[in-house]
Amino acid sequence: MRSTTKDVALAAGVSLATVDRVLNDRTGVRHATVDRVNKAIEKLGFTRNLVAANLARGKSYRFVFLLPRTGDQFLEGLISRIAEANLAFAGEMVHADVLRIHESDPHQIANLLGTLDHDLIDGVAIMAPESPQVRDAKARLAERGIDTVSFIAGQITSAHDDFVGIDNHAAGATAGRLMGRFSDRAAGKVLVIAETMLARDSLERRLGFDEVVNADYPHLSVLPSLETYGDRERTKRVIRTSFASHGDIAGVYILGSEARLPLEIALGAATSRKPVVIAHERTPFTEAALQSGQIDALITQDPGHLVRSAIRILRARKDRREILSSQEKIRIEILIRENI
């Protein structure tokens, strides 16, 4: 049988009220008494019944996901996973809302973060590039007791701020390795296409990619990154130009999370030789392209896992609980046609 607070009180020779004071960090208990209670807790192997505790607290958790206003299929996928998570967590009194931000406007993000009310919101998962404004806003949120996690993008800014997402350097290296091994030792150039190289994530992926390819696959030469800025016309132009001026493109690496637009164009600009194509994230488009053989491999992170992990971490921090870190590590997944 599980021990209860009553058992702890008995074992420690104190009253329930004192156990409660110790358990909930209330003031007015002598150190000696605190120790006695803690010893009893340890001796009995007491674990607070979270179910009962939350019921008594009448506590419900409200979290917010701050996501970019613009985006394509990957973002849609994320949003529907958040909706799913709301269903799954409803019984545990957890709810998450989505707010949309202009990714490239740190002031707006900081302002929005500033308006979050401690009474209404318990934590925020922020998917935005790092910037001084956002970093400061996070610090102020922490002061007001609202936890934050950096979600997919950005970086950790404080002890109150975990990162939920993959190691982008390793992800780039993974792409590089596959590019090298899949390319059959035939010499050629590798096109790297990004939305923007200003984002830390893109930089890290590129770095990891280059490291592996340059070290182990000298037959491949990686071209400077093409930046699309998410603009269709520009994307068309830069990719087509690149294909035109390099006849021997052996590989294409799309390092952003929205691969559809650049891929459509790159595949359209196909030369006689089918390049090895590696992209990120699983979306209806990339999945179909993988099935049809247009893409050779995808480097992905599970959006459902990302969302649930962010929620679990935020909740654990509210409860001052430890997280099960092995569960929260987001894996860099490799998808090919066979294991999709």
Next chain:
Amino acid sequence: MRSTTKDVALAAGVSLATVDRVLNDRTGVRHATVDRVNKAIEKLGFTRNLVAANLARGKSYRFVFLLPRTGDQFLEGLISRIAEANLAFAGEMVHADVLRIHESDPHQIANLLGTLDHDLIDGVAIMAPESPQVRDAKARLAERGIDTVSFIAGQITSAHDDFVGIDNHAAGATAGRLMGRFSDRAAGKVLVIAETMLARDSLERRLGFDEVVNADYPHLSVLPSLETYGDRERTKRVIRTSFASHGDIAGVYILGSEARLPLEIALGAATSRKPVVIAHERTPFTEAALQSGQIDALITQDPGHLVRSAIRILRARKDRREILSSQEKIRIEILIRENI
């Protein structure tokens, strides 16, 4: 605000007792009244607060994992994940025990299953090859209200019995694809090493592997499976004999979940040419071998995910809840040195 049973009672114009009767399938309520209550529930979007319900029920969940008595690092990993899960789920009144079985003795397994007490055990996750005895024992468990899931091995035997694990045919196909793409179009033979080909899992992996390799990589010829029966001497003998009689071994595929023994021996029997090596499951040994380049790729399933998924599924079935199937799908992961 979430609606409560009180709100439902009010909206339906009945008392709390009647709402309770409807909610918990008790007898003695007219159909018309049941409908009225259900309509009120729907109108209010009422969801039972599971937290409170379980507290009131004083319910705790006890599950059992039936694991093979013999095994190496993969099995150890599983067991420590179960211990981890016990910590993580302790606050939700969930506990899982481990029982060890002789994998190859279906009678013993069936007997053990027969002794499980409905009052003590809510569900069982069974890792054992399929057999008529076990199938029958599962059916009898279902009759007694104990749910089962097939864990990693075996197969689904009834509607009350989910499978927690990967699609082994797809896993084999994945290995085949990587073998083909990693082998640089240099002709050669491929060694396939299994513990036993009697297990359905091994058969399926082999089938998937062959399909891909035979269809797309004609330069590789896959040799008949070597069976080790988990015996060190036999393993040594069959692998060394195979290396001796085939000079041109281009690849080695270990399709069991305990790769250490066959791999140590295969790597020791190395010829001048380093074969492409693909194995299953991440263990301290395979991880090190991947890092050092002795293994080229691992096909894995996350043991922590497996364990938690089995627990979540068993619990959901006890609660008669739907599962979030996207969360319970076990991915076939590809590990290379870069994304380990």
Next chain:
DNA sequence: ACTGATTTGAGGTGCGCACCTCAGAAAATG
């Protein structure tokens, strides 16, 4: 030893629900 501050005990209330009893109302039966 007296005062004031700090620490502790005892007790109550409620979170939302499950489960129980018993009496009274409604419906079905003869």
Next chain:
DNA sequence: CATTTTCTGAGGTGCGCACCTCAAATCAGT
């Protein structure tokens, strides 16, 4: 119609804990 049978309402209790109040006990400083 009276009588059974079937429904329903009202009420209570407890799950394990959080949070509150008030009084009593202990402690410190002087």
